[in-house]
Amino acid sequence: MQGMDDQLNKKVRVRVAPSPTGYPHIGTIYQALFDYSFAKKNSGTFFVRIEDTDRARFVADAEEKIYSALDWFGLTEEESPRKGGPFGPYRQSERLDIYNKYAKELVKKGGAYYCFCTKERLAALHEKQQKEKKPTMYDKFCRNLPKEEVEEKLKKGDSFVIRLKIPENEDIVVRDEIRGEIHFDSNLIEDTILLKADGYPTYHLASSVVDDHLMETTHVVRGEEWLPSLPKHIIAYNYFGWKKPLFYHTPILRNPDKSKLSKRQGHTSVSWYMEEGFLPNAILNYLALMAWSHPQGKEIFSLEEFISLVDLKDLKPVAPIFDLEKLKWMNGEYIRMMNDKGLMIKLKEFYKNDPGVLKVLNSQESDKILGLAQSRLRTLKDFKDLVIPAEAELSAPEKEVANSLKEKLEKITEWNKDSILIVMREVLSEKKTKGSILYKVFTGREKGLPLPETLEIFGKEKAINILSK
């Protein structure tokens, strides 16, 4: 507990550290939500570090997209490559000399060593280990190479990596603040690579140790998939003699089949949620619920409320299945909580490239239409089907209903929703049909915004026109 007190005495600094290897992942937002909220609660700093050390998977505009995703959710960071800050640079590819320096320092301290093994040798080794059903891990071949031999190879310009020297025969005890103490047998931990042959660091050196230390991260919030490598990081911290941050491994989001949330089964891309008309606050609320529950059991709560209540140690260790249905329900709740103006802004933004819908939104009657639509939306995307009729062929009986309706509507002298409703009822009882058929006639769908109200808004002429088509 000593460690915890120490950390709390320092200014809270938490980070989200995405890799620009694709479009922003909902999991990154999930992490950022806890980071951001915890930082705000403790008047700390939330910052972004871009982990672009994997050149093979690098995607050029991914970083830009990460920022716009963060902004969209209102989880804007204080320090980052785009904003700068006192601990920069915040892009790992610009910190290569730093990692290099610390890797070599670790070698000097005896906590790491040069390894000249070829990928071919490693591949053969793993194959052999697999055949023998032994753990596939590095056999420490270069761990005790004579100094002179190492010097010579380096001078010759041989390709090398630097590996972490894992102590032998030790019970490594690490602490995850959510789960408590965890024990690992050091003999089962690989002498992991810290610095790659291309001079780039791996996560184990750059992110988890050097950067988090140099950037004074106090609380590391990261996915559960990192738990197995925690002992490596702890060992490295110990070699350096650095004070460790507190570690929180958040439960991973899962697909309906329980595997790690993936593109194939779930929706992982932030842009998908944007395109489907989800509200950022609703998503955040839902995400918070995935690893945390409100002390009073509330399910709907604002970011502000979450910030005021959140404590990282209350996060749950159980990996939840991401339920899109519940998210949709929640999104609908958020839509219903908005005032007319707020909803209008969201809709105009969402449909900015859709002239058809935009025309409705910019019309005189838009407020009334929004009022009718609001309780019928689960996502912003639902709005279009409510206001833009579908192309549909009417059957013979449907045409008959349409004609009868037209005839009666034309006779109305006082055009309002009550008189329209009377006519609708007449038609329904004469033709002995359900109300849905009236909707089919007007909208091409068997459902829609309440007809008396919408027809009143449209006016007699327009209503008759629709039926004349």
Add this chain to the structure above:
RNA sequence: GGCGCGUUCGUCUAGUGGCCUAGGACAUCACGUUCUCAACGUGAAUAUCAGGGGUUCGAAUCCCCUACGCGCUACCA
């Protein structure tokens, strides 16, 4: 295979030794309202708390074992 984490309704969960014959939410179904679809209201169904052993007067809650699920096991993060 090895190591680690996890396990309460289909799903998200409440629950920290007696208030639990297990509560809430989503989804489902029914009813009410009704011009359709929603929204809203009421109600129903769904969990032998993974299984088995302990500890205890008493266990979903503590301990052990087993099973199952997931994660990791890369010069990815």
